[in-house]
Amino acid sequence: MILPHLDAAYNLARWLTGHDQDAQDVVQEASLRAFRAFDGFYGENGRAWLLTIVRNTAYNLLQKNKSLRQTTPFDEELHGNAGASECATPLSLLRGAEDEQNLRAAVEALPDEFREALVLRHQDGLSYREIALIAGVPTGTVMSRLARARARLKDFLAKGNREEEAS
């Protein structure tokens, strides 16, 4: 139940905590919690269940170590750079993604709730329903988080391209 999803669990924990050691601790703690709670699990989706525990454990750790990594809640006015995406073309987006570091930085710059939706959707191929189950929000919220995460990613890459062209 736990080991087949170890990669997905570590990947989610790593994206949420931002640190390898923290992510390993989170996965170990989540595995133990899952093991203890296994008798009470009657669902069919073991992966979503385990990832829910990983997510909650990661957020508990982040809450405990707030000084470790300050996260700012997303504010449309503060963080939104409206208009940047208007200059984005499919080709420029793909060019901006060629740099792996740049792409990682773009995802890391996203607010936690947007980043987790993006990682679960694109890296683990989870459905909106499964992501909603893991994040404990309605499916519509998942849809809007994904749309906003993608818009922010597009802005980030478009901005990077413009700066590169200017220099």
Add this chain to the structure above:
Amino acid sequence: MVTFKQPKAFRAVDSALSEWLSSLVRWLPILRQKAHNLLRNSAMNNCEQTRQWLDAYLDNELDPVNTLKIEQHLLACAACLQAYEEQRALGQVTRAVPRYPAPAGLRERILSALRAESDPLTSIHSC
């Protein structure tokens, strides 16, 4: 000389008809404008709705009826088709974000933690 005199009822129908026709002529441009606005708004709604559902469409999360609606709209609207191409490229970008593979030692670390959890005495002896 015999003069034909219309019955009173005929005259009433005739005058009502001509009144209705003249009011129709008067209202026709307004009705035309209203129909035009309605069509324009419905096209705008289609664009708005298409943009709103584009992500779900690309993620295969839409039901067949709305999938078909989006596809029909994309065939007719160049601006939405361009937005679709951008979103598709962005999808390629997000799929290219590298994963973090689990470190080699993590599996063993978890297995021994689980062993210790299931049998605390074993873990004491093995220490």
